[in-house]
Amino acid sequence: MYKYDQYDQAMVDTRVEEFRDQTRRRLDGTLAEENFRPLRLQNGLYLQLHAYMLRVAVPYGTLSSAQMRMLGDIADKYDRGYGHFTTRQNIQYNWIKLEDAPDILADLATVEMHAIQTSGNCIRNISSDQYAGAAADELIDPRPYAELLRQWSSFHPEFLALPRKFKIAVIASDTDRAAMKLHDIGIQMVRNDAGEIGCAFYVGGGMGRTPMIAPLIRDFVPLDQLITYSEACLRVYNRYGRRDNKYKARIKILVHELGKDEYTRQVEEEFAQLLTQNIEPPLAELERIKAYFVDPPFEAGASDDLDRSDPDFALWVANNTAQHKQAGYIIATVSLKPVEGIPGDATADQIRLMADLAKEYAFDELRVTHAQNIVFPHVKKSDLYTLWQKLDAAGLSTANLDTIGDIIACPGLDYCSLANARSIPVAQKIAERFAAQERLDTIGELKLKISGCINACGHHHAGHIGILGVDRKGVENYQLLLGGSEGADTSLGQITGPGFSEDGIVDAVEKATDVYLANKEEGERFLDTYRRIGMTPFKEAIYG
């Protein structure tokens, strides 16, 4: 994985000193909260309902063991012994004191980590495929391009006061595991007819209160123009994105209002101008970065055999692993969704244990997924049973990946100052209702996503089943959506009808799964059946 050189280290160290100075000015009263707010946000520090929340960046979701261990240590030293992995592949801590924040950033900098631009109206942490570099179906590893974009977007002087936040994802597989088309810019690495690698640009997707799927605006940007083209996309947005209404300020609204063709024309015009400015790093820089992402030293001829005689292990293998590009290896995912847990939460001890296990069994690497789970990307199949036993002993062997138990949920009204409703208790009640393993297996793949307000941090639009918490005359109320998807077949969920109480929504979800089971044809997932039979039978069962 990527390693800082003296320049990268100087940048994060400078940021720590800058933030220490800003915090000092805030605490001594020189800097008013109103002016401190955008500065602390660009360092990932939110003021939530009960305390400050710090969001730490995990660039493209990749972590080393040492970094993971530090995340556990920070949870113990500055928080209440746990952390929360997020849908942006980051981690956040919910009980932070302002005066500790500069020290936390300094601790993070010792392991090449930071909280730069994890919030605020700027370019956020770049996300990617959690299986990057390991997936059997990828064209190339997308992370070097994400790293190039990370450096470009860090402290970009022109784009630190955008109309609204800006999220970029980079993938390199046709199977989209990063919800790429639901980003402000989604980049897919592609090969053109001439055999060259380049970037397809999708611009103007997003969730929030006006969900939109990003249109393709250019099917091939050469690698030696990636930064320049990105800069053109951002400049048009910075100049013309709406600033009169924060709910219409995302780039998706600009692209929608201008029309894809007109937005593209403006980008191309800006791009032509910027090409004369020599702002593109040389390809040698990309090569330098790529050298950090070479394959780990896989053992040639490692066996593909797996002893599945332990039924619990066999179940976990069936649900929580994915095919690796290297024979004899496998990708294993730790579900952070035990039935009674909080989706995405891990204790400091669990975080440190995963760090140790990654060092021992996964070439020192871990990934955070946008579904709030942790991946061991490169596990030798002959080590998998031992790894599973150690995870099992620590309560980390929940075998529910991509099932109805693997719920994405935002922090909701239990923590978040924007939320209208709680998400966590709803997730827990649904997980309990469907706790029986047999039931999970019968229902199969079903992505259920819960947001506690229309900002959609829980990705409810993209859930096969989505739940949106709203405030209805002072009472929490939950709307049900069906048919969303974030994959290559991205679609937005449709609202079934009137909302439900906390218990009512659990019943409604159960009725929806009953309709699926009664109607499914061979090989169909919930989403496939829904697409085939449509909303009506679901509505009749739920409201009938």
Added chain:
Amino acid sequence: MVEAQYRFRDDEPVADPAVTVDSFGDQTNAAAVRIEPGDDARDLLPFLDRLRLVEVNFPSFGDGRGYSAARILREAGYVGELRAVGAVFVDQLSHLRRCGFDSFAPETPLDPIDAEAAFDRWPEVYQATVDGRQPIWSKRHG
């Protein structure tokens, strides 16, 4: 004209009042103009040879359109004074410099010690902009 608190130029400041972008084209003797947030900096490009002062107004910390306006002018070859006015705060100074501003007239004067520190904050930079600083990628591949 707004008095600059910081000015990184050796030439004489322009004393003329700044006119609006709309009217600048017709006022053939004007040398100073003020860009408001909705204005298109590119409207000034035909007149760069007689422009000596461009003020860019920042209405609030969060309105970053002025950063793009400044870079566009510098990229087009404007060499006169580029002054940030309005809601200009300490923690923006280094970024404004990177986008081509060389004078600063904040509506609330800045603490001199904090401002000096902010101007000198970043020993390294990741991007090539219009300030002539060598980006990190260029140092790596000198």
